[in-house]
Amino acid sequence: MEMEEQRSDISNLDDIKLLVDSFYGKVRQDALIGPIFDREIGNNWPTHLEKMYRFWQTILFDAHTYNGRPFPPHAKLPIDKEHFERWLTLFESNLDAQFAGPVTEEARFRAHKMAELFQIKLQHIRQDPFRPLL
């Protein structure tokens, strides 16, 4: 007999930790974007992961544990369309391998929106670095 698929939705902080840890585990192994993260983050992975738990907790559960500004750390990175596409591919395959449901769909939607917004902002600064960012 075939096993029924039993993915449940993202429903608590432990789920978010699992999502974030497994995603960045894959990111670090990726030949295209892994080195960019590792060069910037160096020994600060635990801090970055903590920040990302808070970020997703704030977005998905309306728990206001993140109050940073997501864009500035990306402003000077050598990232383009292909890097964002890879980021999203890894994010979605990792997401779908573990979770399913409305909160999962919200995570997918927000990841795409942020990637889109970051690319618009990057294009804007690269056109004219002296124009104010925000």
Ligand code: HEM
């Ligand atoms: C290839 C694309 C990307 C690269 C290379 C990248 C890389 C980075 C790096 C190096 C940092 C700074 C880490 C640190 O020093 O703590 C960072 C922070 C962050 N990234 Fe990305 N990122 C990418 C795409 C995205 C996307 C699509 C999202 C959308 C969810 C995102 C969300 C964030 C957030 C929320 C922070 C923390 C900002 C803060 O408060 O300091 N990133 N990212």
